Amino acid sequence: MRIKILALLSLSLAALVFTGCDGGTAQMGPKEANLLGIATVEKESYQPAAVTTLAVSTDELYTRKNYSGDQVTLLWGLITLQDY
Template sequence: MNKRIKQLALLVISASALAFVGCDSGQAQMGPKETNVLGIVKYSQADYSAVPTTSFAVSTDELYSRRNYSGDRVDLLWGLITLKDY
């Protein structure tokens, strides 16, 4: 009987830990706004900073027309090519 109570308590604690720990669907205010994969691909969310002159910049409005810009920026090959959405 005592062994079953311990197993049940362990199961309840484990289930509650899984339920309350995890992803918040991007709602965290202090969450990262940048992803970098060894410099090959760097994604910056809502980054309206200027593109360096050493980079070949391509804007999304040059590729297709749109009205709602996100401000996102993707740097490829250590900043050699920059895709910007602003």
């Protein structure tokens, strides 16, 4: 009886772990990551920064040729770092 319960528990745990895992290669997956509003990362955003934020572009900090379009917002929108 204990072996059946342990086997069922192991199978259920394995199903939960391996369900829907694609390793981050989904084409329709989310392009945004949020850490409690302290830091928000948007991949390939290319959106203009809000008027109420201190916007800093990476080309103002150093020269680059290949921009990713990512936008990092810090401290609930107080500072926005743009890579475009």
